[in-house]
Amino acid sequence: SQGGYTLTISGANFDSTSSVSIGGVTAPTVGTITPTSIQVTVPSGIGQQSVVVSGDNGSSGVNNLFTYYAGGSYTAITPTRIVDTRSGATDPATYAGKTLNSSNESLSFAVAGVGGVPSNAVGVALNVTAIAPDTSGYLSLYPSGTSPPATSSLNFAAGSYAVANMVFCQIGTNGSVTVANFKGSVDVAIDVEGYVVSGSGDSFDTVSPYRAIDTRSGANDPSTYANETFGAGQTRSFQITGSGSPIPTSGVSTLAITLTVVNTKANGFASVFATGTPSTSPPTFSDINFSQGQTVSNTVFVPISASGSISIYLNQSADVVVDVVGWFGSSGKDQVFLTSPVRVADSRSASGYQDAGQTLSGVVGAPDTVTFAPTLIPTGVDGVIGNLTVTNNSTAGYLTSWSSSITLPQVSNVNWSSPGTYANAAVIGTSSTNQSLITSNAKTDFVIDVSGFFAPTI
Template identity: 30%
Template sequence: MISAAVVAAVVGLVPAVAQAAGPSAAGASPTTGAGSAPAPAAVEQAAKDALAKDRAAKAGARAGAPKAVAGPGAAPQDPYFELAMGSTAFYGHGVDIAVSVATDLTEGRIVYDIDWGDGRILQSTGDVTQDRLFEHLFAEVGSHRITITATEQTSKRTATIVRDVLVNGSEFVPRTPARLLDTRDGTGAPAAKAVAPYATTRVRIAGSAGIPAGVTAVALNLTVTDATDAGHLIAYASGTPQPTTSNVNFTAGQSVPTLAIVPVGADGYVELANRSGGTVDLIADVTGYFTQSAANGYTSVKPSRIADTRDGRGTARGQVAGQSTFAVQVAGQGGVPAQGVAAVALNVTVTDPKGPGHLTVFPSGGQAPSTSNLNFTTGQTVANAVIVPVGPDGRISLRNGAWAGTDVIVDVTGYYSADSEAAYLPENPKRAYDSRLWGPLAGQQYKSLGMWQPGRRLEAVVLNTTVTDTQGSGHLSVAPDPLDSATVTPTPPDSSVLNWTKGATVSNLVQADIFLTTGIDVWNRGWEPIDLIVDRVGAYDRN
C-alpha cells in the first residue's frame, strides 16, 4: 500500500487591482497536475523508522534492568524475547505496521498472529531475524486497537503487544449554518473592528457552535466586505506557517464570498489573513466539520443541474422574489440517493439579480439562519460552492435576501452519508497548474490535469480554481477526464463552477470527481482567453 504526501493549495494573488500573483518557477508542468506521493519504499521506511524507535526504547529499558548474578555454567546473558512494533498512516482508512522480535535466540521461526481489532485476523510466519511489514484497510476511520502475538515455533517463547493506531481519514458532520465570526459587530472577535492591513484575525472552531475539540478541518463560508483596498484573503490552520496562496480575491468596496475547507490548528483555531493594504471586515459561517471518528463519508457524482429558475428545472419557473424562500428536492436527484443523505455538495449561482442582496442556503424544515452563502450586486452573475445539510424531507431551502428578484441555479457535485466510503485528507497548499507559465487557455477549450496519486483510491479532489486576466465574459466547468481523452475530445458538462466578466479575477472551491479516472478536465466556456490557476487543498480517499 502506498500513500500520498500531504499536499494542497490556494491561489496567491497580489494585493493590487486584484491581480493574480506572478507564476512560480516551481509551478507544475502543464501535464503533471497535482503533487507527488511517497514511493512504496518511503511508506515502508516510515514504518521501519517507527519500529526502530520502539525497539531502541525497549533495548534501553532492558539494559537498565537489574541483572541476575550468573552462576557456574550459566548462559552469558539472561534469555529474553520481546516484540516491537512501529506504524504509519498515510491513507484515509489504512495503516502500515512493521514488527520484529528482540531475542537472545540466533535462529528460529516466528508465527505472528495479528488481530486488527475489526473482526479480521492475520497469521504470518517469518525468520526470527526478520523485520516483517504488514498493511491493513479498516472499514471505518478513527482509532483501532491492534493486538500482535509473536510465538517462536521451537522454544514456544511468546510475546504480545497491544497498540492503538489512528488512521488519517476524517468524516463529515454537517450542521445548520451558524456564524462564528463577524468583525462588523464583534461576533467571535475581540471587538467590532475591521481587520487592519496585512493583519490576521483568529476564528475559534473547537467549542463554538457545538463543534468538539480535535476536529481536523472545518467547512467555512468566508465573506470579505467593506474592503478599502484590493487584495486577497488566506485561511489556514493556527500554529502553521502562513501560506503564500489565497482563498478569495477582492477589490475595494466589494463583498465576495467563498467556501473554504480549512485545516484546524491543534489549539482549535483557524487564522484569516488580510493580504491587502486596506482594512476589511470578515465573516465566517460554519456548515460542518471533519473528525477522525465515524460520521459521514463522501461520494462524488457527475456534476448535474438540479434546479434552474430560468427554465423551471427542479423548481417554479421565474425569478425568486425578494425576501422569499423556495425549496429544491436533492434526495433522489442528480445521482444523490433517495434516503440516508446527511448533506450535499453544491455549486449555487445567482444570475440577473434586479437588485443587490445575498442568498442563504439551509436545510428545509427550519427558519433561515442569519448567515449567507452568496453576495451579489445588481445584474451580477456569481457562483459559490456550498455544503449544506439535507432536511428530513430530502430537500434544501434557498432564501433570496434581496428586496428584488433574481434567478438561481443549483448544481450538485456530491453528497455525504454514513454509507459513503471516502474519507477526507486535508493537504498542505500545492499548486497543480498555472497557465501563466505556459500560455492562456483559449475560449471553448479545456485543460486536462492529472490528479492520480499512487496508493490512493481517490474519490475526489478538493481544488481552488481561479481565473484571471480574463479578456471577455464566460464560465468555468470541471468534469472527470475520460480515460480515452487522448484520442476522443471530451464533452463539457452542462454545469458551471464560476462565472466572470472581462478583467475580473474570480475564485471558487471545486470538489472534483475522479473516482473512475485519473484526472480532470477544466473548460473555459467563454469565447475569449483566460489564465487559469488550479490549487489543491485536499482529497477524499476511498476505503
C-alpha cells in the same frame, strides 16, 4: 494527524547512527536500520513537513517529502457565525474591531469547541466573507501553527460589496485556523457550516455533476423551474431526490452543490438550507453575497430534509442555478482528508507551476488537463477539495472542471459577469490516474489550490 503509525524511508548509506526527524520532531526508530531502509514511528503534526535523515554519514537536507492528512466523517450543522471583525460587531463580539488593516496581517481564531464544532474535530467547512475591501487582494486560510501557504482562499476587488467563498480547512494548533490578508484593509465574517471528526459518521459519495435547478427564463436543462425568478424576500423549496435523481432517497444528510445567483436586481444575499429549517425566518446567515448585475457562485454543503428537499432564500430578486456534485450520508463510501493548502496548477505565464502558459482559449471543446501528483494527492482518490480561481480575462464567462473519465457535464464551477479575478471552492472530480479536465467559454488564466480529497482510506 495524531501520528503513531510506521513510516518506511528508503535511501542509501544508512547506519546505526542515523536518526530521522519530521517537521523538526524526532521520529523514533522501529526495528533494525539497514543500509537502504529505516522504519520510524511518525510523530503528530500538521500539513507538509520536512523529513531529514542525519548521522555520521551526513544529513539528507531539508525537503517537504511528508504530508500529514487529517481524515474522518463529515457532519453539517446550522451555520453559525464565529468571526466578525467589523467595528461594533456583537454576534459574536470576540473579534470585533480586528479589521485586517495591513499587508500580510493575520488573525488566528478558535474553531474546535466553538459554534457547534466538537473539541475533537480535525477539520471544518467555513463560509468566509470579505467585506468592504479598500483594494484588490485575497485572503488565505490555513491550519494555525503552519507556515502561510502560497495559495488563496478568496479573491476580491477594491470596493466590493461583500465576497464569499467556502473554505474546507484542517484545524491547526490550539484548535484554531488562521486567516491572512494579502494587502490593504478588509473586514472578515466567518460562518462555520460543518466539521470533520475521526471515526464513523457520514461519508461522501460523488455523482456525475448535473444541473438540478435553473429558474432563468427559457431554461431547458432542466426546465422544471424555468421562468420562476425569485422575488425579493422569497423562500422556495426544491425537491432533489426522486424522479431519476442519482441522489439516494434515504440515508442522505447533506448535498454538495454549486449555487449560482444571476440576473441580480440589487445588492443582496442568498441562503440555502434543509426544508423545514432553520428556526428563524428569514435565515440569519448567508451562503452567497452578490452585487447588482453580478453573476456569482459559491460551493455549499447543505443539509437536506428527510423528504429530500432543500430551500433557498433570497433577500433581493434574482435567478438561481444549482449544480449537484455529491452527497454525504450513512451509505457514502469516502472519508474526508484535509491538509495544508497547496498550489497544484497555475496557467499564468512563468508561474512555475503545472500548466504554466496554458491559458484557456475560450473554446469549451478544448479543455486543459490537470494531473494531481501522487506526492500531493494519493493516486486513486474519488475527488479533490479545491479552490478554482480565474484571472486575466477580458469578458464575462464560466469555468467547468470535471473528471477526465466522464464526458463534459453541463454545469459550471466559477461564474463571472465582468472581467476580473474570481474564485470558488469546488469538489473536483478525478480519474483513476488523478486527472481532471478544465475548460471555459472565455479566454482566461486559471489557478487550482488543493486542501484535501475524498477517498475510502489512505
